[in-house]
Amino acid sequence: MAENPILVPKMGESINEATVIRWLKNVGDTIEKDEPIVEIATDKVDNEIPSPADGVLTQQLFQDGDVVKVGEAIAMFSSEANPVASLIAETVPVAEIEEAVEKIENQIQEVITTTAAVSKPAGSNRFYSPLVMNIASQEGVSSQELETIEGTGMEGRVTKADILKYLETRSQSPVNKTEPAKTSENTPAPSFTPDTSTTKAVAHVSPINLNPGDEIIEMDRVRKMIAEHMVMSMRTSPHVTSFVEADVTNMVNWRNKIKDGFKKREGENLTFTPIFLWAIAKAIKDYPMINVSVDGDKIIKKRNINIGMAVAQNNGNLIVPVIKNADSMNLLGLTRAVNDFAVRARNNKLTPDDIQGGTYTLTNVGSFGNIAGTPVINQPQVAIMAVGTITKKPAVLETEQGDVIAIRQKMILSHSYDHRVVDGALGGMFVKRVAEYLEQWDVNTEI
Numbered sequence: 001m002a003e004n005p006i007l008v009p010k011m012g013e014s015i016n017e018a019t020v021i022r023w024l025k026n027v028g029d030t031i032e033k034d035e036p037i038v039e040i041a042t043d044k045v046d047n048e049i050p051s052p053a054d055g056v057l058t059q060q061l062f063q064d065g066d067v068v069k070v071g072e073a074i075a076m077f078s079s080e081a082n083p084v085a086s087l088i089a090e091t092v093p094v095a096e097i098e099e100a101v102e103k104i105e106n107q108i109q110e111v112i113t114t115t116a117a118v119s120k121p122a123g124s125n126r127f128y129s130p131l132v133m134n135i136a137s138q139e140g141v142s143s144q145e146l147e148t149i150e151g152t153g154m155e156g157r158v159t160k161a162d163i164l165k166y167l168e169t170r171s172q173s174p175v176n177k178t179e180p181a182k183t184s185e186n187t188p189a190p191s192f193t194p195d196t197s198t199t200k201a202v203a204h205v206s207p208i209n210l211n212p213g214d215e216i217i218e219m220d221r222v223r224k225m226i227a228e229h230m231v232m233s234m235r236t237s238p239h240v241t242s243f244v245e246a247d248v249t250n251m252v253n254w255r256n257k258i259k260d261g262f263k264k265r266e267g268e269n270l271t272f273t274p275i276f277l278w279a280i281a282k283a284i285k286d287y288p289m290i291n292v293s294v295d296g297d298k299i300i301k302k303r304n305i306n307i308g309m310a311v312a313q314n315n316g317n318l319i320v321p322v323i324k325n326a327d328s329m330n331l332l333g334l335t336r337a338v339n340d341f342a343v344r345a346r347n348n349k350l351t352p353d354d355i356q357g358g359t360y361t362l363t364n365v366g367s368f369g370n371i372a373g374t375p376v377i378n379q380p381q382v383a384i385m386a387v388g389t390i391t392k393k394p395a396v397l398e399t400e401q402g403d404v405i406a407i408r409q410k411m412i413l414s415h416s417y418d419h420r421v422v423d424g425a426l427g428g429m430f431v432k433r434v435a436e437y438l439e440q441w442d443v444n445t446e447i
Contacts, residue, residue, distance in 0.1 A: 003058055005073035006037065006049065011352040015042045017069050019221060020062045024048070029057050031077060038074060041221060047352050055079040065152055067161045127157055135163050222317045233379045237418035241374045242428045244413045246435035248390060251275060252409040254443045262447065266335075270447070273309060274334035276362055276387055279437035281305050281327040284360060287430045291359050292421060293380040299421055308358035308378060309338065311345040312367075319345050320378060322358040331447045365414075366390065372412040382418035385431065387411060 008018055018040040025037040036048035037057060051057075059076035062068050128136075128146060136146055141163070149166045151158040210216075219227065255270060262270045284291050284305050293300045305327040308320040321341040326334065344350050360381060365373040366389035373386040388411050395408040415431035 003076045003078055004052075004055075006052065006075040006077060008040065008049065008068050008070050008072055008074050009352070010070055011042055011047065011356065015070060015352075015356070017067050018042045018047075020064055020066050020068060020074070021046065022064055023060060025057050027057055027060055031055055031057055040068070040074075042225070042352075046348065049074065051077065053077075053079055063153065066159065129157070129160075131160055132158050132163050135160070135167075139167055141167075220315075220317075222315075226318065229379070230376050233376050236379055237377050237382070238420060239374075239377065239416050240419045240422075240424065240427060241414055241416045242424070242431050243372060243415075244428075244431045244435045246411055246413055246438050247395065247408050248411055248438050248441070249409040250443050251438055251441040252390060254441060254445060257443075258447065268335070268339045270335060271338065272387075272390070273338045273362070273364060274331055275438070275441070276364070276385075276434075277307055277309065277323065277326055277334050277338070278331055279434045280307060280360065280362060280385060282437055283430055283433040285327060286433055287426060289426060290383050290417070290422065290430050292382055293359075294382065294418065294421055302359040304357070304359065306357045306359045308355075308361040309341065310361065310363035311342055313348070314346055319350065319355065320358065320361060321345055321350055321354045322356065324357060331445070335447070360384070362387070366411065372414050374414060375416050377416055377418055382420075382422055383427070383430070384416050385434065386414040386416075388414070 011018070019042075021039040021041050023038050025031055025035075031037055031051040031054070033053050034050045037051050038049050038060075040047055040049060055077040057075060058078050060074075061076065062074055068074050126147065132146075135141075145166075146158065146163075149158050149162055150156075151162055153159040153162070251272070255272065255275075259270045288301065289299075291302045291305060293302065304325055306322050306324045307326045308322045310318055310320050312318055321344075323329070323334065323337050323341070329337065341350070341354065344354070358378065358381060361375075361378045361384040363373070363375050363384065363386050365375075365386045369389055371388045371391070373388070375384045375386040377384050390409050390411045392407050393410045394405050395410070397404050397406050397408075413431050413435055415427055415434075417427040417430075
């Protein structure tokens with residue numbers, strides 16, 4: 001009876017792993033082709049993995065809460081319609097079966113004995129898998145340290161992800177790496193001195209004092225992943241931000257004039273976001289070196305212009321659906337795409353394909369009443385633009401009769417870019433070009 005793996009599919013350029021949320025099928029269940037068997041989640045979207053063929057689920061290789069890599073086998077299935085009947089149908093001498101059973105029992109007993117010896121350190125009632133114990137041994141983590149690690153596995157067990165996460169932040173602990181700390185009431189614990197020869201950044205976090213009435217809120221899974229992604233981006237790219245103030249009076253007057261008729265005709269709202277996307281797409285055509293990624297010492301120039309739009313979900317988390325080939329769409333097409341993504345993002349109905357392949361990102365901080373922001377680059381992209389709120393301001397205008405002061409609609413565009421490959425000239429000229437397209441908006445534009 002041959003077993004086949006069920007692999008975690010590729011779900012985006014920057015997505016390398018996923019978390020198992022819950023199993024929809026149990027071992028022994030019959031599964032049909034394309035039937036969902038497990039629900040997984042990334043830092044961007046939840047998804048179900050379907051069965052690649054008809055068969056029977058024979059193994060679950062990960063438990064709820066475990067982290068699995070993209071391309072890794074998450075389960076095994078048999079394509080046999082009835083594996084039990086298939087086994088019975090095979091004629092095997094009884095003596096051979098008894099000999100095989102005895103051999104397997106001996107192997108199981110040997111594994112149990114070995115596991116018992118290493119899975120519960122002396123003086124501990126806590127179970128540790130051989131893998132966790134092996135990592136602890138290699139990294140010099142003492143039994144006392146293991147007891148302090150918070151486990152996220154079944155019944156509070158420490159998983160591989162838990163101990164690896166602990167090792168990443170171990171420099172914050174006063175415990176020495178190679179020897180358990182020995183302290184008394186009058187003797188302070190020795191401080192851990194990081195190895196200055198390493199190139200890995202070490203974060204030093206001051207202890208937080210809790211006061212009466214303070215509330216401790218655990219981050220949910222998505223918030224943890226967003227936090228990790230943001231820290232990774234800041235470590236990867238030296239961020240620089242350029243600002244331009246744009247006079248968008250013509251754009252605002254045009255929208256105010258046609259939005260009611262558009263709503264009546266199309267049954268959906270006309271927002272400023274499609275116009276921003278249109279201007280960004282045109283500016284990328286003018287400055288294509290903004291539409292790149294970095295791979296080591298190589299620059300990858302993207303052919304397609306795929307613009308992500310950051311959407312705040314109802315739970316406060318952020319997700320970035322991607323409008324593919326935005327430069328090939330007219331204003332009506334962009335409007336429909338924006339409205340569709342906004343609704344599905346807030347209702348958690350996006351698919352993995354909806355959030356992958358982005359080459360540039362737009363975030364609208366003005367929707368929260370902010371005049372400007374310094375956005376963090378969405379890796380592996382090299383630039384992101386934030387648009388602030390549109391406000392009325394007095395401005396000096398040059399006319400044929402001389403300068404006059406008038407009330408104009410103004411907004412600030414913030415452009416953050418990766419200074420490894422985008423210099424100030426390119427970053428500044430790009431955001432200026434976007435502003436020019438918005439300022440030159442034709443009030444007779446039809447949609």
